[in-house]
Amino acid sequence: MTTFHTYDAVIVGAGGAGLRAAIEAADHVRTAVISKLYPTRSHTGTAQGGVCAALGNVEEDYPEWHAFDTVKGGDYLVDQPEALLMCEEAVDAIYELEHWGLPFNRTPDGKIDQRRFGGHTRNHGEAPVKRACYAADRTGHMILQTLYQQCVKRNVRFFNEFYVLDQLFSDDGRCAGVVAYELATGELHVFRAKAVLYATGGSGRMFKVTSNAHTLTGDGQAILYRRGIPMQDMEFFQFHPTGVYKMGILLSEAVRGEGGILLNAEGERFMERYAPTVKDLAPRDMVSRAIYQEIKEGRGAGPNKDAVWLDVRHLPREVIEEKLPDVTEFARIYLGVEPTRELVPIQPTAHYAMGGIPTDADGRVVVGPEATPVPGLYAAGECACVSVHGANRLGTNSLLDIVVFGRRGGRHLAGFCRDADLPPLPERPEGFVRDLLDAMLARERGANAADLRTELQDSMFDLAFVVRTEEGLRKMREILGGLRERYAEVAVQDKGSRYNTDLMEAVELGFLLDNAEPLVEAALARTESRGAHWRDDFPQRDDVNWLKHSLAYKQPDGSVRLEYKPVRLGIYEPAERKY
Amino acid sequence: MATDVGDVLETSDRRRAGASGKVTLTLRIRRYNPELRGEESWWDEFTIQADPNDRLLDALHEVKWHHDGTLALRRSCAHGICGSDAVMVNGRNRLACKVLVRDIAPKATVEPIRGLPVLKDLIVDMEPFFEGYRSVLPYLINDEGEPDRERLQSPEERQRYDDTTKCILCACCTTSCPIFWGDEGYVGPAAIVQAHRFIFDSRDRGARERLQILADKTGVFRCRTTFNCTDACPRGIEVTKAIQEVKREILLDRF
Numbered sequence: 001m002t003t004f005h006t007y008d009a010v011i012v013g014a015g016g017a018g019l020r021a022a023i024e025a026a027d028h029v030r031t032a033v034i035s036k037l038y039p040t041r042s043h044t045g046t047a048q049g050g051v052c053a054a055l056g057n058v059e060e061d062y063p064e065w066h067a068f069d070t071v072k073g074g075d076y077l078v079d080q081p082e083a084l085l086m087c088e089e090a091v092d093a094i095y096e097l098e099h100w101g102l103p104f105n106r107t108p109d110g111k112i113d114q115r116r117f118g119g120h121t122r123n124h125g126e127a128p129v130k131r132a133c134y135a136a137d138r139t140g141h142m143i144l145q146t147l148y149q150q151c152v153k154r155n156v157r158f159f160n161e162f163y164v165l166d167q168l169f170s171d172d173g174r175c176a177g178v179v180a181y182e183l184a185t186g187e188l189h190v191f192r193a194k195a196v197l198y199a200t201g202g203s204g205r206m207f208k209v210t211s212n213a214h215t216l217t218g219d220g221q222a223i224l225y226r227r228g229i230p231m232q233d234m235e236f237f238q239f240h241p242t243g244v245y246k247m248g249i250l251l252s253e254a255v256r257g258e259g260g261i262l263l264n265a266e267g268e269r270f271m272e273r274y275a276p277t278v279k280d281l282a283p284r285d286m287v288s289r290a291i292y293q294e295i296k297e298g299r300g301a302g303p304n305k306d307a308v309w310l311d312v313r314h315l316p317r318e319v320i321e322e323k324l325p326d327v328t329e330f331a332r333i334y335l336g337v338e339p340t341r342e343l344v345p346i347q348p349t350a351h352y353a354m355g356g357i358p359t360d361a362d363g364r365v366v367v368g369p370e371a372t373p374v375p376g377l378y379a380a381g382e383c384a385c386v387s388v389h390g391a392n393r394l395g396t397n398s399l400l401d402i403v404v405f406g407r408r409g410g411r412h413l414a415g416f417c418r419d420a421d422l423p424p425l426p427e428r429p430e431g432f433v434r435d436l437l438d439a440m441l442a443r444e445r446g447a448n449a450a451d452l453r454t455e456l457q458d459s460m461f462d463l464a465f466v467v468r469t470e471e472g473l474r475k476m477r478e479i480l481g482g483l484r485e486r487y488a489e490v491a492v493q494d495k496g497s498r499y500n501t502d503l504m505e506a507v508e509l510g511f512l513l514d515n516a517e518p519l520v521e522a523a524l525a526r527t528e529s530r531g532a533h534w535r536d537d538f539p540q541r542d543d544v545n546w547l548k549h550s551l552a553y554k555q556p557d558g559s560v561r562l563e564y565k566p567v568r569l570g571i572y573e574p575a576e577r578k579y
Numbered sequence: 580m581a582t583d584v585g586d587v588l589e590t591s592d593r594r595r596a597g598a599s600g601k602v603t604l605t606l607r608i609r610r611y612n613p614e615l616r617g618e619e620s621w622w623d624e625f626t627i628q629a630d631p632n633d634r635l636l637d638a639l640h641e642v643k644w645h646h647d648g649t650l651a652l653r654r655s656c657a658h659g660i661c662g663s664d665a666v667m668v669n670g671r672n673r674l675a676c677k678v679l680v681r682d683i684a685p686k687a688t689v690e691p692i693r694g695l696p697v698l699k700d701l702i703v704d705m706e707p708f709f710e711g712y713r714s715v716l717p718y719l720i721n722d723e724g725e726p727d728r729e730r731l732q733s734p735e736e737r738q739r740y741d742d743t744t745k746c747i748l749c750a751c752c753t754t755s756c757p758i759f760w761g762d763e764g765y766v767g768p769a770a771i772v773q774a775h776r777f778i779f780d781s782r783d784r785g786a787r788e789r790l791q792i793l794a795d796k797t798g799v800f801r802c803r804t805t806f807n808c809t810d811a812c813p814r815g816i817e818v819t820k821a822i823q824e825v826k827r828e829i830l831l832d833r834f
Contacts, residue, residue: 037655037661037663038663038705038709040661040662040747040748041655041656041661041662041663042661043655043656043661045656045660045661045747046656046658046660046661094729095725095727095728095729098729098730099719099725099729099730100718100719101718101719101777101780101782101783103737103740103741103744103780104729104737105734105737106732106733106734106736106737107734108733108734109731110731110732110733110734110736111728111729111731112729135744138744138745141660141745141747142744145744149717149718149719150718152713152717152718153718184698213655213656213657213661214654214655214656214657215655247658249657249658326660329659330658333659333677333679334632334634334658334679336632448644448645450640450643450644450645451644492648493647493648493649494648494649494651496612496614496615496649497614498612498613498614498651498698498699499651499698499699499700499702500651501643501651501652502643502648502649
């Protein structure tokens with residue numbers, strides 16, 4: 001059975017970007033928010049360290065300094081006018097959150113307190129600056145709670161535990177709605193709408209070691225990729241330097257912002273060699289690579305010599321307990337380590353997709369080298385690529401991205417819905433999803449989705465992680481081809497219609513494969529090293545040939561076509577990145 | 580510094596070495612799946628090999644991924660922040676991702692949290708819980724007009740409600756409360772925690788309204804201070820203390 005709904009606007013995902021867009025849209029047009037989780041379970045809640053804005057509450061600061069850091073941190077692949085816009089709107093966006101009750105930490109005179117974060121500097125790189133507004137090490141939790149509270153206040157209509165599995169277009173190419181699967185009943189729902197905004201978050205679960213939730217499987221990206229929308233800059237995936245050893249749980253950069261340092265097995269503060277000015281507060285890609293280098297040269301720590309130490313023993317106890325309470329608890333619970341007395345073993349962890357669904361500054365999905373908008377289609381947050389993060393996102397800028405571009409996207413979408421009419425639905429709109437699910441349910445024997453997922457995660461960790469080579473990426477391409485063939489024969493054990501998470505996990509594996517494919521293809525093509533994309537066989541940045549965004553298209557025959565579009569420059573001249 | 584590091588390394592290595600190698604874990608899980616077995620719940624036992632440093636959640640995944648794909652549970656972040664995987668472990672409400680195998684092996688009992696309708700295996704209907712949450716007006720109320728910059732709040736004022744901002748709405752507290760089990764009207768500890776977070780926020784002006792709601796027959800005075808909620812909270816919130824503070828505000832008629 002299929003149930004039909006009609007709304008003006010549908011927002012897919014209820015993390016920070018989706019909720020912020022919903023707040024903007026729901027007052028003006030009939031809006032439904034569809035989320036595969038209860039909104040407060042979204043991964044925004046796990047962000048820890050802070051959200052940057054040049055409030056200047058503690059030290060002199062300006063949005064333009066913030067924009068420069070963002071562009072430089074992104075290794076000049078950032079679209080500069082959009083980065084400047086984000087940093088300018090940051091100030092108001094933070095005050096707005098505060099007015100909605102977000103419990104920021106405070107300065108002695110009652111203002112929002114600010115602290116240091118990686119890559120954020122005063123006056124174009126002179127020294128670290130205190131720019132990150134924070135609520136202990138629970139900033140993301142507070143943002144998610146505050147935005148959800150505002151949605152409750154506005155009576156926003158939520159469809160919780162509904163998995164959006166397909167995007168609908170009318171015959172003339174306009175956005176016509178989505179198809180969703182209701183977890184509680186197994187029923188399909190067609191949501192007809194004038195506009196859809198995707199805010200489905202990241203795809204870190206394609207890697208073995210990740211800070212990402214089990215549910216971060218790149219759903220929105222894959223849904224649109226299958227429908228011919230290109231994925232932009234997918235080769236740029238951030239590996240956060242300080243994940244809990246083996247588990248990947250994030251230990252916030254705020255630990256180093258508050259004075260924590262990294263040590264190799266010999267007890268050396270090795271970042272002094274790699275980034276003499278900002279040391280442990282260099283951008284994440286540089287720190288992760290430095291860790292790999294230390295491990296490669298035999299200075300890795302731990303029994304397998306594949307970790308380094310995070311050291312906070314010298315910090316005042318009240319800083320550890322009051323400003324980093326959750327991070328401290330993670331070390332205690334999951335590692336059995338007492339950070340006030342002992343070193344914490346860490347390793348880089350897959351953390352954030354810089355790439356994703358290409359959008360403009362109003363959240364409109366844009367395709368092709370000329371960035372042509374698709375009528376009614378929007379995206380915001382980690383699943384989108386504006387691009388304000390370029391080749392490497394600065395810490396705190398993800399939380400900023402979701403509130404600034406969630407708001408802008410929601411506002412533009414509401415305006416669009418006021419003027420647009422409702423496009424006709426295609427025939428049998430739920431057909432693709434129905435056939436996909438029926439085939440999986442009908443297969444009595446076949447590949448185990450969990451085993452395929454483990455193979456994907458292990459091989460992506462080995463071949464497409466911090467350090468990449470042509471040989472490794474070619475091997476990864478082959479592995480992906482094999483996984484795809486076996487995925488076509490995947491079978492699920494649960495044949496029921498009630499809370500069939502077995503079935504949904506198999507579907508999510510398909511999404512992961514469709515995120516890994518454009519990543520590997522774009523990474524293979526890009527014969528340079530820039531930001532988070534490090535090619536051991538091409539260790540230099542190559543602005544002559546590669547100062548451009550990649551766009552990966554899924555072709556009807558299953559192959560991948562790459563095309564490129566220029567980076568929007570105009571404010572800062574690309575320069576070598578030194579810290 | 581180097582010798583210092585050496586000492587620590589040795590400690591960490593020893594702990595890891597001591598913990599290496601898999602252990603046997605038997606999970607006794609209360610199942611419910613009307614599509615398979617009608618309205619009666621039943622018990623299943625699964626014996627698996629697990630790393631002692633694995634989470635209970637990892638062990639449940641091992642069961643689901645390699646023993647019985649029909650096992651249903653909720654989970655997302657897997658490190659105690661999203662609040663999805665509240666279950667009852669050996670009679671206590673815990674987050675499955677914050678319990679380590681080494682602390683429960685060789686055998687543990689896992690059941691759905693109590694007091695909410697079970698829908699399938701470890702999944703319960705969260706709607707009544709969120710209804711309680713919504714009933715206490717869980718958002719900042721202040722119609723005084725917004726300043727151009729932030730509203731000022733001293734570090735002491737901020738500290739006043741810090742504890743209750745940590746709530747992740749996992750329902751561990753509410754579903755450990757015997758009053759909640761027996762009394763369908765009671766809003767439960769989590770909703771009161773959420774109300775507390777705003778009542779004691781110096782920027783909020785909605786305390787009177789919220790306290791009136793909580794002074795009602797479904798509100799705070801149902802609480803019999805059994806402290807189950809405080810014991811159950813995976814975030815270490817002093818839930819019972821928060822409830823007592825709300826009671827006191829009502830009794831002192833300060834609103």
